[in-house]
Amino acid sequence: MLTSSISLKDLVRLDRQIQRDQSAPLRQLQERDRTIGAELPAKSPRRRLRAWLDALAERDEAQRLRGVEVSIGFWLALLGLLAGVLAMSGLLLVEQQQPVNVLLFLTLFVGLQWALLLLTFIVALGLALNSDLHLPLESLNPARWFFRRTFKRYAGDIRLEQLTPAVRLLLLTWGQLFGVFFNLGALATMFVILLVVDRSFGWSSTLDISAEALHQGLQWLARPWAWWAPEATVSLELVQSTRYQALQTEFGSAQVVAMRAWWPFLVACITAYALLPRFVLWLLFYFLYRRNLNRSFVDYPGARLVLDRMNSPLVHTQAYAHESALDKGGDTAAAHALPANRERFSLSWSGALKQVTPRLEQMGLTRETVRDAGLDLAEDQQLLDEINRDRKDVIILVKSWEPPLSELGDFLRGISPKLDCYLLLMPLPGRGVKPEELTDWQQFARQGHHPRLTVVSGGDEAHQEVRQ
């Protein structure tokens, strides 16, 4: 249980790691997280995420963050203690001529704290109801200032505070911790002062409050402990006998003795109405904070993606080695035309003519003048012999849509280099020769299969020229 409990430091680390991963290549993250995830025996998402963090986040970072949460608590406790000491000694020691006014004492140590408790209550309620009415109140919390200052150093911009209610609960927890130590400090100071200095208590008010009414009120206050600690209550006589006037400095000795009897009641008041509620709230908020923290950890934006990467198998379908890019074909050279009125040897390669028959006439060719090639290797050899004997220009009709093959290259190599050779690209009826097809063939022509090889696009202009 202990190992899987999450602390704020983990949330900060998680936040930072997720931020860091945001711009890293996904494939890399997938491989990394799957490797970590596959080896983890832990099943619960929280443990897995924690283990993932431990595997990733830098060691010293964890070290640095470790103490932050604890040290903020420590400083706040110390601050509370100091504030309590100062407040109590201020009240008891500043004006030594007169007795300490009980009414003032109660207002400061009970009334004021109840007002603060009320604010805490509103903040907590706001948090529970997700309203933002409490936001201005939240800024009154000294813990918030501490948190911002300290965590800013460790966590950069404080996204956490916005993202998770856990942090707000932590601030509330710290606020209570401050209160608990404030009251402890105040109580301790009171004991010490009463031990070494003779301080008496009385009461005095500008308003016309009767002793009976005050007694009634105080008895009501003391009700929670009256039945088991009767010495910590006040009697009517005490109230009556300890009233004093402003500016009064002389007191009868009986009155002075009576005035010393107030303190058990006051201690009980601070304990029951200030220390105890603070302590209970501290425990409550701390519990809520831990619960929320554990939940926020797995729910943290981006954490799901991480868990997902850890849990699902790494599927890879791509090739590993990189393909070396080919030199791309140059621009399409200007289209050439067939020479007019010259004797020539016409060939139809791989049945190119079959698909383009309607155009034949138009191009000044007839079926008889065109011989078939590219079907049978032995026939091709015979054709080559004939061509090299006749010494006429050679026109080879090819399918523009089919890629040029080395086979054709072999054939061209067999033609005497002294003859002019033309590759006439024949498109499918109604489609025309596409620019990329022309580029493909022109690139082929540059490969040196024949020194006097020209590619002619069988587009309409070419047909015209053939006829002239």
Add this chain to the structure above:
Amino acid sequence: MNEGDKVSKGKGSNQGDNLPRFAVVGHPNKGKSSIVATLAQDDSVYIDRISGSTRLTRHFPMQVDGQTLYELIDTPGFQRARAALAWLEKHCSNVSERPQAVKAFCEHSKEDRQYFNECELLQPLIEGAGIIYVVDGSHPYGPEYEAEMEILRWTGQPSLALINPIDNDEFVEEWEIALGQYFKTVRVFNAHTAPFEKRISLLTLFGQLRPQWQEPLEQAVEILQQERRHQHQQASQVIAGMMVDILQHRETQRLPSGMPTEPVERALQKKYRHHLLSREKLCRKRVEEIYAYFQLEREEESLELLDKDLFDQQSWYLFGLSKNQLISVAAAAGASAGAVLDMSLGGTSMLLGTLAGGLVGGVGAWSLSDRIAKLSMKGLPTGGVSLQYGPWEHPNFPFVVLGRALRHQQLICTRTHANRNKLSLREAAAENPFESTTTTEKARLMNAFKEIRKGKQLVKHQQTLADIVYGQIKEL
């Protein structure tokens, strides 16, 4: 049986010779590499209009946690099929020795550059790969294919033929007849547009080439389907994350009192826009990576477009909601939606007018604010003012941002890895991304947007967004 068992069981039976392998072979430039790129989801494959773009055999193993289930092999096209066949015929008289002859041919031609391509493509077949023969259904059959198919038959490997209708399907029937004489199985498969299910069923078909390949291929198919759902989930999380970030964003700046605010306002506005755009870009890139697109080119002007789109009122309704929709969604979102509308209307009275107007069919009463966000100023106790630009004000803004993300995701996941065209959001803008979203869902979205804007319960609302987005894209 859980998955781990299945995989490890597969391990034993799939290694070495038993590994299902498929060599994609055929004439040059007929889409062999395209088919491999699509099936292997590899957008780095070199695909070009010019023939001979593939020079060497390349292997594309399908791996799960490093363990190979099957392998696709891309090969260069035949260049001297007739001559190769002539060699084979010369060196073999007995039909039963034909596969041996093919092997001998490759060994004999190792040093011979002339048959380099033939050897490259035959080598995997000699090693036991199944044959996937590819032709182009938009151009006619010709006699030059016969020698190729004959050689393939000589290898004695199980085979199937794919007709890839590159430009159209004009000659598909002709091809079906021609191929039927050489191949038991002939299928039409468009390498550039095949949807996911089509690819999956093709892989299943591959598995039927040999009985012992069936199981690993079925297993692979199952994993690929799982992976696909997984990709959708991840994409929805990423999109929701971006939304939360953008919807909350604001830029602030302190200014001593008495200083002119206008230049600061402009600077803040610029910073705000910059943040939005870069956050959007990051999300786009992640979504592309999730679907294994690493080299995708976006339309050159698309960055500019993005800038314009997001801030151009004219195109708002292309991706977001129309005024009427906004009104009805706001009404459905309940009382709390009043606040959203108020943001742009500046008053409840006007809102009432709008709703009434909306109900009787007139929308004129509602004039949307012309800005996404606006500047607010706050006096500081220490003197001076604090200027803040953002968060968004316009109720349509989040819908536009989400709509664009959905459109992008949709384009990515319906694309194939063989497609080398630039991606253009604008192009596919025919259908509004919220066409099929119900009003209730839109209302849920609107409420979530509003809450996020206030920074409330971000974790919960991010999940709401992710769920709704997933609901939208899981059908793709």
